[in-house]
Amino acid sequence: MPQDLQKYFQFSPFFVDSASMPDLDWERLQNKIDQLPPTLANLLTSNKTSEFIGTLAQKYIQLSVRGSDIARIIRDVILSDVYIGDMPAQISSKLGVEQNTAVETARAVVSQLFAPVIEEIKKLQLQKFGKLPGSSTSQQPSIPRPVPGAELPETGGNIIDLRNQK
Amino acid sequence: MRGISTKKLIPFLAVVILLAVLVFPHPAKATVAGDIADFLGFNFSSGTLGAIVNGITTLILTFVKTAISFFADLFDKFIRWQTDNAIYGVVVVDQSWTIIRNFVNMFFILILIIMAFGTIFDIPNYGWKSGQPPMIVSFLISALLVNFSLTIGQYIIAVANGLSGVFLKQIVDVSGTFAQGFNIVGTATSGSTDLISGVTKIIITEIFAIIFLSVVMLAFAAAAIFSLVRIFVLWFLLIISPIAWLGYSLPNLRGQTWSEWWKQFFCWCFFLPYYLFFVMFAVIFVKNRGTIPPIPSGGATAGMAGTDFLFYALSLIFLIGGLVIARKMACASGTGIKTVFGKIEGGVRKYAPGASYVRAIGAGAKEGLKAKGEQIQEKGIPGIIGGAQAERLRQAKWTERFGFGAARGEAERVKLAEIEKESTKLKQELQGKPAEEQKDFLHDAQSRRGVAGEAALFEYVKQGYSTLDDYKEAVKKYGGENSALMRQYLENIKQAKLSDLFQSPDQELRIARGQVEDTRDLINLRRELYKDLAKRNQISDVPVYKEAKQLLSSIPAELKSFLDSIKPEYIVGTKEARQDAIRDRTLGDPDLERKLVEFMKDKKEINDVQLRQEALAIVGGKNTIEGRNVINEINKFNPVINIEADLREERGISVDQPLSADNRKRIIGEIADKISEKEFAGLRKMSGKFWEDEKTQQAVRQTFDGDDIAQLLENAPKEMKRALKDLPRATKPSEAGAAPQKEEPRIIIPSGVTTGRTEETQKSREEILRELGKIP
Numbered sequence: 001m002p003q004d005l006q007k008y009f010q011f012s013p014f015f016v017d018s019a020s021m022p023d024l025d026w027e028r029l030q031n032k033i034d035q036l037p038p039t040l041a042n043l044l045t046s047n048k049t050s051e052f053i054g055t056l057a058q059k060y061i062q063l064s065v066r067g068s069d070i071a072r073i074i075r076d077v078i079l080s081d082v083y084i085g086d087m088p089a090q091i092s093s094k095l096g097v098e099q100n101t102a103v104e105t106a107r108a109v110v111s112q113l114f115a116p117v118i119e120e121i122k123k124l125q126l127q128k129f130g131k132l133p134g135s136s137t138s139q140q141p142s143i144p145r146p147v148p149g150a151e152l153p154e155t156g157g158n159i160i161d162l163r164n165q166k
Numbered sequence: 167m168r169g170i171s172t173k174k175l176i177p178f179l180a181v182v183i184l185l186a187v188l189v190f191p192h193p194a195k196a197t198v199a200g201d202i203a204d205f206l207g208f209n210f211s212s213g214t215l216g217a218i219v220n221g222i223t224t225l226i227l228t229f230v231k232t233a234i235s236f237f238a239d240l241f242d243k244f245i246r247w248q249t250d251n252a253i254y255g256v257v258v259v260d261q262s263w264t265i266i267r268n269f270v271n272m273f274f275i276l277i278l279i280i281m282a283f284g285t286i287f288d289i290p291n292y293g294w295k296s297g298q299p300p301m302i303v304s305f306l307i308s309a310l311l312v313n314f315s316l317t318i319g320q321y322i323i324a325v326a327n328g329l330s331g332v333f334l335k336q337i338v339d340v341s342g343t344f345a346q347g348f349n350i351v352g353t354a355t356s357g358s359t360d361l362i363s364g365v366t367k368i369i370i371t372e373i374f375a376i377i378f379l380s381v382v383m384l385a386f387a388a389a390a391i392f393s394l395v396r397i398f399v400l401w402f403l404l405i406i407s408p409i410a411w412l413g414y415s416l417p418n419l420r421g422q423t424w425s426e427w428w429k430q431f432f433c434w435c436f437f438l439p440y441y442l443f444f445v446m447f448a449v450i451f452v453k454n455r456g457t458i459p460p461i462p463s464g465g466a467t468a469g470m471a472g473t474d475f476l477f478y479a480l481s482l483i484f485l486i487g488g489l490v491i492a493r494k495m496a497c498a499s500g501t502g503i504k505t506v507f508g509k510i511e512g513g514v515r516k517y518a519p520g521a522s523y524v525r526a527i528g529a530g531a532k533e534g535l536k537a538k539g540e541q542i543q544e545k546g547i548p549g550i551i552g553g554a555q556a557e558r559l560r561q562a563k564w565t566e567r568f569g570f571g572a573a574r575g576e577a578e579r580v581k582l583a584e585i586e587k588e589s590t591k592l593k594q595e596l597q598g599k600p601a602e603e604q605k606d607f608l609h610d611a612q613s614r615r616g617v618a619g620e621a622a623l624f625e626y627v628k629q630g631y632s633t634l635d636d637y638k639e640a641v642k643k644y645g646g647e648n649s650a651l652m653r654q655y656l657e658n659i660k661q662a663k664l665s666d667l668f669q670s671p672d673q674e675l676r677i678a679r680g681q682v683e684d685t686r687d688l689i690n691l692r693r694e695l696y697k698d699l700a701k702r703n704q705i706s707d708v709p710v711y712k713e714a715k716q717l718l719s720s721i722p723a724e725l726k727s728f729l730d731s732i733k734p735e736y737i738v739g740t741k742e743a744r745q746d747a748i749r750d751r752t753l754g755d756p757d758l759e760r761k762l763v764e765f766m767k768d769k770k771e772i773n774d775v776q777l778r779q780e781a782l783a784i785v786g787g788k789n790t791i792e793g794r795n796v797i798n799e800i801n802k803f804n805p806v807i808n809i810e811a812d813l814r815e816e817r818g819i820s821v822d823q824p825l826s827a828d829n830r831k832r833i834i835g836e837i838a839d840k841i842s843e844k845e846f847a848g849l850r851k852m853s854g855k856f857w858e859d860e861k862t863q864q865a866v867r868q869t870f871d872g873d874d875i876a877q878l879l880e881n882a883p884k885e886m887k888r889a890l891k892d893l894p895r896a897t898k899p900s901e902a903g904a905a906p907q908k909e910e911p912r913i914i915i916p917s918g919v920t921t922g923r924t925e926e927t928q929k930s931r932e933e934i935l936r937e938l939g940k941i942p
Contacts, residue, residue: 004872005867005870005871005872005875007872008871008872008873008875008876009872009893009894012872012876014879014887014891015891015893015894018891018892018893018894018895026891030884030887030888030891033887034884034887038881041887042879042880042881045875045876045879045880045882045887046876046880047872047873047875047876047877048876050872050876
């Protein structure tokens, strides 16, 4: 079912700051987007990403999680502006949620949203930061373990697998 | 005797006996013969045998010498007779000529009528202006000069005879001189008494004496017969000369009458002086025989008259060789005299074995002589005669001089043809030379006389050795750049490499633009330079292009060649500059604009509606072939441009006017249609500028949902993503204060996607899809 256009813009990592932050350095952002591999660029604009973030926001509504903030963090991780290992801390600090919730949210993002493109994200992260979470060397990246989508109770496991996306 | 068979012994003895029998006539020979006979056991008295042999050889030699004297006398008399008084005042010739002339004069009226009909009905070769010279001119010339044809012919014969007279003065008494000169009796030396010496003497003195004198006799016989025939043939030719002049006025008969008559006439006329020239040398030789120092006798030459051999050989070369060369010099191939003399020559060779000896003497030089003979025939002898080549050039010059406008340039054309022939020969010479010597060879060959030198110059140029100074000199030499020779010269430069003429591309360009003082007037060179520069993509700005075009405009073919070579991307270097040039029409040159559109179409540079409109205007509209090509190419990479352009055209909206929301909506409707049909690829080809437009974004917001936009952005070009980044901020039409739109009937598209579409829009969509080839 098509998502409301406003929701799409609100939860899309690509459009998230377009309406609300007119002073954003879009040129810098756009240059970085232009440099991305097509799969990651498509992930930013994908409607499935918006839907995923929307679902995540619904799940954690009681925790005051805001979809736009998650969209920003996801965008920043994809663009390698934020280290992927810092994602739980970023979620925790920016959204004001406790550490466990932040880690759980980060795991959900990595295991479900990033899963189809994880290798490309790892590559970019490694290039930018020279390391990956859970590894003392850059050769063995350790990232939050993927969690099956079924663990998101409110969606009933109805998480769209982007690997099967056309 | 062991080792010698009977079969070999018998012929040997027979030869020895024969030689013994044929022993020479003077006492010494008789003695030797007697000795041999005695040695072999024959019972002959040596005096008797000698007398018999002597008698036989003396008889033969006397006969031959008498014949030589007879024919030489005959020859002498014939030529003196015809050079003295056999030309003028020959009644039979005069009367016969008068009859023929009167008869021929009747035909001139007929020719006038033929010419009149030829002109009226435009019959090829028979109009009054047709042919070279024009038929009316040749008619007037022939009608006038036919009355002087006898006098003209007689005068030419007199000239030939006068020339003959020069040589005849040196030949006072032909028969006496030769009879005396070829008296070879007593040439053997005495004193040899051995067998080998005796055989040698017999062979050398008797047999060869007979052979030599026979050849001389045949040569004189041929000359005498010819000199007799010559005068009758010339009389005949004089009598029929009015027919030849009549033929001159009829282009189709000119070759068989006029040309053929002159060929025969010159041939028979001038053979005599040429031949007498060689006879004169022979006479000088014979007369001065006594002054030639004798070759020492003894050893191998024991008993031989070595001096006599030399003397005979050279005399024969002059007599027989002169006959051949004179024929070649006087007559072109295929003439009657060639046929006659071919037979005479054949006869001499067949019946005079000595002719073989003469050929054997010059065997090494035979081919060389033959080639030299042909060369003399073609090129003549410097300072004496001109040869066939010179004659062709002379004729062309006269044709040009009297041929009025029609024959202008004839001399140069003929000269070029001659140069071409010489070039072929020159190339053969060149083939045998190493590459490093060819330049010097061609340079030196330029000093050759006449056309051969010029052929060397042209070949030198063709090989790419010439310089700009050479070109300037050639312009002076050949009377300006527009002469046919100079044009060929320039062609030859082009065949090599035109740019080699210059030190740098910059110099080349400055000369082409006329910025160098002493080459400014070399228009043809500058034209070629511009064409060459264009081919090498060296025309890199609009002013140079325009100058080139102006210079080449007087010759359409050259202009076309130049324009075909031009690559507009080198003249207008960047995409932006090209788009500005088309959009603003700043080039001011339709040809360049057209080429630019052609280039931009292929490079997907016609990427907005205004550019499309200007491009179509340049190529003559969208219904021309070029116009359709432009539209088709745009369809391949951004069909929306065509959709928008058609909409603007349909509704009379100029390209600089913004589209109303309604119109935008219609375009977006088309786009939405594509979305519904999963034609995202086509949509992604829309220009960034289109997507940047606020109204476009408003329409998108009104029409698209998030899923559509996401699909649209998937793998979209950077420009499109950049343009659509502001989509969330785009004001909705209602927010901008636009009048609330009437609810339009919504059409369900087969895929299920709903879009705001009117019936009118649906109709337009079908048209567009049809144009795009989506539906039949």
